[in-house]
Amino acid sequence: MDYSKYSVNELMDCLNNIDKDAHPENYKKLVLEVENRKPEIEVAQKQDQEEFTFSTENRVKLLSWLQIATCVGFTIAFADVLIGSMELLDLIVYGVIAVFNGVAGYKLLKRSRYGYELSYLNQILQILTINTGTLFFTYTGLGSFLVGIEGELFFRANILSTDFRFYTGENLGQLGFGVDLVAIFFLSVLHSCRELGLDAKANKQINQDK
Template identity: 55%
Template structure:
């Protein structure tokens, strides 16, 4: 016979007991626990659904933040592009800034408005921002509106930037000493994007687009 009165437990306490109880050592208590959870089945389902909705809401908000950040990055590159066009920068630099402005704008807009390919474009955008590397003969760096880079060069270094999108690519000698860094901001947003994919939020978005009345084609 169970020695514990689980009817006085809250649902969170019951969940905690279920996760930690030794059902082999305390079979009667475990049986009583399952009975109590079954008696509160509707309450359990309501709480589980509420927590799932709160989690999804949190993830969706982070997704919106990424969308807005990409739009802001697009504006940043557009400003750099205009400045470069009237400055001493080469036509190649102007073209690169233009492409990055368009790419970030497209990725941000389609992600923010739940359009198709918004996820894919944003995913690619973040992947390219993960690694900053300088081998001495090869240099690559790409960052959005904000970055927090941890790396190894002449020792361990930490570098962060805010409101300063940038892109650098160089092949040739004397590009500096060896260094490699990882952007933790890019990794964070990749995790957010992957979480949305696992939760099925992206497939729901595609379904919403495809099932919109009066739409013969997908944007």
């Protein structure tokens, strides 16, 4: 087997999957080729890691700005209620959600303390829309893609439409629930950042600045 013509990715794939007991000669040749091309492999792996980190950080920045934009959306809702009905409960809810999104988005953007934790919580709260008949809850930022059941399977998407509703009572409509795939996606982005250690680096920087 001539491994000299293999790309770096092909070499590493072979190394991870070869049965060295069944193919001892090929294994020796493969290990020798990997050793001979070690500098090339290290450069390629470093480049792949940097590209992945860059891509992930850009997605986190997007999530940060989406939360800040959601803050603006609920601030507008707050202003509409203030000018219109002046319902105290609506003012409190919209005001709290606006501040929460603003703080979470800003802290995540700056990689400062609690930025990840607040953003985690923000996305977790948006995952489920549920109606039990006596309780209804939904919360979305600027966009969502719901998959759920209300008598039958449904798909529902919205863009640029902040929403928060929490009701209790009798006969609140069709029983059902939905799962927001957008919120789940952003949770996976945050998790990938933790695995990369980006949040740990942020906390380390904070401690150094004290």
